[in-house]
Every structure is written in C-alpha cells, then in structure tokens.
Amino acid sequence: MTATTSGETCVDCQETVASLTIRSRRLCASCFIRYVSSKILKRMESYRFRNLAGDQKRRLFLPISGGVSSLVLLQLLDSQLQRQIGNRNRTAYDLVIARVVLPDTSGLATIDSEYQKLAQRFPLHNFLPLVSLHEVLQLDAGMRQDLTLLGIDDESGESEEECMQRILSSAMSVTARADLQSILLRRLLVSLAKQQNCETVLWGHSDSRLAAIALADVAKGRGGSVSSHIADGRSLHGINFNYPARDLFKVELQTYAQALDEPLTYATEGDATDQPTTSIRNTSIDNLLSSYITSQGEKYPSIMANVVRTASKLQTQKEGNGVVPCTFCIMPTTGTGDDSADSLILCYGCTRMKQEIRG
Numbered sequence: 001m002t003a004t005t006s007g008e009t010c011v012d013c014q015e016t017v018a019s020l021t022i023r024s025r026r027l028c029a030s031c032f033i034r035y036v037s038s039k040i041l042k043r044m045e046s047y048r049f050r051n052l053a054g055d056q057k058r059r060l061f062l063p064i065s066g067g068v069s070s071l072v073l074l075q076l077l078d079s080q081l082q083r084q085i086g087n088r089n090r091t092a093y094d095l096v097i098a099r100v101v102l103p104d105t106s107g108l109a110t111i112d113s114e115y116q117k118l119a120q121r122f123p124l125h126n127f128l129p130l131v132s133l134h135e136v137l138q139l140d141a142g143m144r145q146d147l148t149l150l151g152i153d154d155e156s157g158e159s160e161e162e163c164m165q166r167i168l169s170s171a172m173s174v175t176a177r178a179d180l181q182s183i184l185l186r187r188l189l190v191s192l193a194k195q196q197n198c199e200t201v202l203w204g205h206s207d208s209r210l211a212a213i214a215l216a217d218v219a220k221g222r223g224g225s226v227s228s229h230i231a232d233g234r235s236l237h238g239i240n241f242n243y244p245a246r247d248l249f250k251v252e253l254q255t256y257a258q259a260l261d262e263p264l265t266y267a268t269e270g271d272a273t274d275q276p277t278t279s280i281r282n283t284s285i286d287n288l289l290s291s292y293i294t295s296q297g298e299k300y301p302s303i304m305a306n307v308v309r310t311a312s313k314l315q316t317q318k319e320g321n322g323v324v325p326c327t328f329c330i331m332p333t334t335g336t337g338d339d340s341a342d343s344l345i346l347c348y349g350c351t352r353m354k355q356e357i358r359g
C-alpha cells in the first residue's frame with residue numbers, strides 16, 4: 001500500500017487521480033473510504049431497520065482499545081447512525097462504548113483525556129466511564145470461584161486492585177500472563193455488555209488480528225476453540241459476538257484513519273503489535289504472532305485472509321450440542337467432559353495455562 005504522485009486515474013470512479021494502491025488497485029481517497037465503509041457495513045446488515053420489530057431498538061456494545069481498528073469501527077458506525085438520523089430521525093441501534101484500562105498502564109491521564117475527546121467527537125453514543133481490569137472481580141459473579149480452578153484463591157484484606165496484581169503476577173511466563181489477562185478482559189467486557197443490556201459485542205478486530213489470534217490459539221493448545229473464538233454469532237458467553245472489520249487488513253484501517261477529512265488519532269504506544277520484538281524471552285506468543293503478521297502478513301495478504309477463512313470453517317461448537325464450555329475461558333472443551341459432574345471443567349488450553357501459574 002503506497003502513495004504515489006503519478007497521474008493515474010482511480011479505477012473505481014474513473015475521474016479522480018488515484019493516490020493509493022489497495023490490493024493491487026489504484027484508488028482515490030474517497031473511493032477507498034467507500035470501499036472500507038462498504039466492507040464493514042455489509043457485516044452490520046442484521047442490525048438494519050428492516051430486521052427490527054416496530055419501535056424496537058437494539059443496544060450494541062463496542063469496546064475500544066485505543067488502537068486503530070475499534071476506532072475506525074466507531075467512526076464508521078457513527079456516520080451510519082448520523083445518516084439514519086438524517087433520513088428517519090431515529091437510529092436502528094444504540095452504541096454503548098467502553099474502554100478498559102489494563103494494569104501497569106502508564107499515562108492514565110492521557111488515556112482519560114483521549115477518551116473524553118472521543119466522547120465529545122461522537123456525542124451520539126453512550127460512553128461508559130473508564131473501567132479497570134480488576135472490576136471483573138465484582139462484575140463477573142463467578143470470577144473468584146472460577147479462579148480457584150487455576151489454583152488462585154481469595155486472600156482476605158486485599159483490595160480488588162491488589163488482588164488483580166496478585167492474579168497476574170502468579171503467571172510464571174509472559175505467555176501465560178497475556179493469556180490470563182486476555183481471558184479476564186473478555187469476561188469483563190462480556191459482563192459489562194450484559195449489565196448494559198446489550199445483545200451483541202462488536203469487536204474491532206481486523207483480518208490481521210484474527211489471523212494472529214487463530215495462530216496463537218493453536219500455539220497455546222487452544223486449537224479446539226479457534227473457530228468459536230473468531231466466529232460471528234451466538235457465543236458460549238450467552239451473548240452475540242460480531243467482528244465487522246474482519247474483511248479488512250490492519251494497514252487498510254490505518255490508511256483509512258489517515259484518509260478521512262478529520263483523521264483519527266490513535267495510540268500506537270501500548271499496541272505491542274507495532275513494536276519490534278526486542279527479546280523473545282519477554283514476548284508472549286500472542287505478541288510474537290501479532291508482530292509477525294503485521295510485518296510479514298502485508299506481503300502475503302491472501303494467505304492471511306485464508307488463515308481466518310479456514311479457521312472459521314472449522315466446525316463451530318455451539319451450546320446445546322452436548323458442548324461443555326470451559327468454566328474459565330468459556331470456550332468449548334474438546335473432550336466429552338467426563339468429569340463434568342459438577343460442571344466445573346477446564347479446557348486443554350486452560351489446563352496448560354494452569355501449569356504455568358503458581359497459586
């Protein structure tokens with residue numbers, strides 16, 4: 001994806017001078033914006049007016065991470081809803097926006113002011129106050145109990161914040177810590193979405209991110225849950241998951257953010273996928289694969305797209321077909337769940353993670 005100054009005409013509108021090369025096609029900025037917009041809105045079809053009964057209005061939950069993908073998703077859905085207001089004076093759905101602050105995050109004041117600015121730029125939507133990861137201990141009723149399955153017991157007299165620090169520092173490897181944190185994060189977001197009566201969580205993940213997740217899941221012994229992890233539709237969490245940006249590469253979302261009349265500013269700091277890998281020892285499998293795909297995947301976009309397409313085609317295990325969700329990560333367990341008499345069961349991935357946790 002390169003910008004040039006040559007005088008070629010855009011292949012879509014045949015009028016304007018092309019400024020971008022997208023998947024080997026020369027496009028002008030406005031045709032590129034339309035391209036990204038149509039890819040995402042096509043994935044939002046089921047939330048249109050025609051799928052609503054009477055005055056019904058849906059509530060959709062959009063977690064933003066500070067990275068480019070969820071921000072682009074917010075901007076695009078905002079313009080869709082603005083158009084709906086212009087045409088019908090109402091919207092087909094409400095957006096509830098949340099942002100989680102992870103432990104050891106520096107620059108909380110900056111995050112807070114960025115978040116405030118975002119809420120001002122997109123005033124149509126319901127921005128929840130910033131949430132800390134440790135709030136999962138309170139919002140997810142089963143969390144403390146489920147942690148004991150990993151050998152992490154409650155300790156009296158500590159604050160939730162201290163408890164979360166202890167939980168994360170009980171992981172003996174960077175990969176186990178990242179794995180644990182991402183499960184806690186997902187459970188926190190799902191709890192918040194349910195608390196807000198949202199029917200769906202809209203994840204901002206790009207194709208590149210989904211490919212990294214699929215490969216990392218396999219590497220972590222979570223291959224059995226790949227298809228459930230990246231599928232659109234009802235999740236075992238009891239809420240819908242939807243990935244509207246799944247047909248776009250991260251670099252395309254970055255280009256889009258810059259091509260807008262009012263460009264989107266996003267932090268690349270904290271976005272580990274953009275940082276060079278300094279030491280393998282200090283890198284989790286997730287970050288390693290993310291940076292590999294960001295640096296190499298661009299050169300082989302069709303292979304990356306295939307990773308996601310193939311992984312999605314693996315049989316998705318749905319609740320009710322005798323599938324027992326893992327008590328901790330809420331992903332399908334692959335075995336028959338022989339010792340599931342008390343319905344507390346860990347999947348293979350969580351069992352492996354547990355081996356790297358000192359209780």
Ligand SMILES: [Zn+2]
Pocket residue numbers: 010011012013014015016027028029030031032
């Ligand atoms: Zn054009």
Ligand SMILES: [Zn+2]
Pocket residue numbers: 326327328329330331346347348349350351
């Ligand atoms: Zn599990």
